Amino acid sequence: MGYPMTKQPFRARIADNSFTYDHIYNPDEAAVKFYTQLASRHGHSILDLGCGSGYLTIPLAKQGLKVTGLDISPSMLDIAVTKSQAAGVKIGWIEENFIDFNLKQQFDMIIMSGCTLQYIENIDQIEQCLERVKKHLKPKGVFVFDIYNPSLPLLCRDPEERYYVTSYIDAFNREVTVEENNIYDTVTQINHITWYYSVDDTPDYKVDVLKMRQFFPQEIRHILKKNGWTIDHCFGDFNGNRFSSDSPRQIFMVKTGKKSKWPRVRNG
Numbered sequence: 001m002g003y004p005m006t007k008q009p010f011r012a013r014i015a016d017n018s019f020t021y022d023h024i025y026n027p028d029e030a031a032v033k034f035y036t037q038l039a040s041r042h043g044h045s046i047l048d049l050g051c052g053s054g055y056l057t058i059p060l061a062k063q064g065l066k067v068t069g070l071d072i073s074p075s076m077l078d079i080a081v082t083k084s085q086a087a088g089v090k091i092g093w094i095e096e097n098f099i100d101f102n103l104k105q106q107f108d109m110i111i112m113s114g115c116t117l118q119y120i121e122n123i124d125q126i127e128q129c130l131e132r133v134k135k136h137l138k139p140k141g142v143f144v145f146d147i148y149n150p151s152l153p154l155l156c157r158d159p160e161e162r163y164y165v166t167s168y169i170d171a172f173n174r175e176v177t178v179e180e181n182n183i184y185d186t187v188t189q190i191n192h193i194t195w196y197y198s199v200d201d202t203p204d205y206k207v208d209v210l211k212m213r214q215f216f217p218q219e220i221r222h223i224l225k226k227n228g229w230t231i232d233h234c235f236g237d238f239n240g241n242r243f244s245s246d247s248p249r250q251i252f253m254v255k256t257g258k259k260s261k262w263p264r265v266r267n268g
């Protein structure tokens with residue numbers, strides 16, 4: 001079982017490469033719709049962790065929600081500020097590390113979109129981040145995040161092979177082709193990805209390396225439970241389908257309180 005590799009969106013695989021990120025990414029309308037609908041249902045104040053260039057933060061603010069975007073990358077935030085000014089929305093932008101942030105306020109909803117949790121490499125830091133999220137959530141608040149459903153065919157690809165990712169026209173009007181290869185380390189569960197950018201006369205004129213930790217479905221459930229989270233929903237895609245073996249993503253909606261209890265039906 002598994003989903004086709006070609007269906008994997010590439011947006012979330014780019015770490016801090018602000019220029020490339022906005023240059024080549026085609027917005028995922030389903031993701032924007034999914035998060036904005038949830039946000040309008042779940043509260044007024046939203047914290048977007050690892051907000052990047054404001055891909056979701058800005059649509060959320062356009063809905064009249066009170067939004068804060070936090071990211072470690074100044075260049076991503078520069079783009080986000082410019083875009084939010086052009087869109088005429090007010091957003092609180094914060095340059096911080098989501099592993100140890102302390103904003104001294106709580107939110108109705110915290111989101112971490114675009115597989116951002118996968119940029120945290122070790123388990124201690126993942127737990128630290130989850131603790132920080134908990135501290136910043138209101139008692140009835142929800143934390144929503146998406147990660148990939150690990151694709152074994154993709155992780156086990158031949159590292160010597162290169163695969164086409166995308167092509168785009170850059171600021172110098174050149175057609176840039178992007179290819180990738182990857183090596184998956186089964187000990188650390190980190191997928192080491194290399195992106196190769198080429199133009200006609202200069203192959204590989206730029207090379208980016210990024211790491212994405214893989215979370216297997218039973219593992220992430222255990223991590224959440226161990227750290228005091230209750231899973232309300234796990235969707236398998238942004239159309240709201242239930243998570244299954246073939247799903248491209250694991251999209252969790254979790255909270256700190258207990259799951260609602262239903263009255264037991266007694267016979268007789």
Ligand SMILES: C[S@@+](CC[C@H](N)C(=O)[O-])C[C@H]1O[C@@H](n2cnc3c(N)ncnc32)[C@H](O)[C@@H]1O
Binds near residue numbers: 070072
């Ligand atoms: C894949 S992008 C996702 C951006 C956005 N959430 C989206 O859906 O388009 C991951 C973002 O996480 C940010 N990031 C990575 N590590 C971080 C950290 N330790 N603290 C805060 N932001 C971080 C990167 O700078 C980048 O903007």
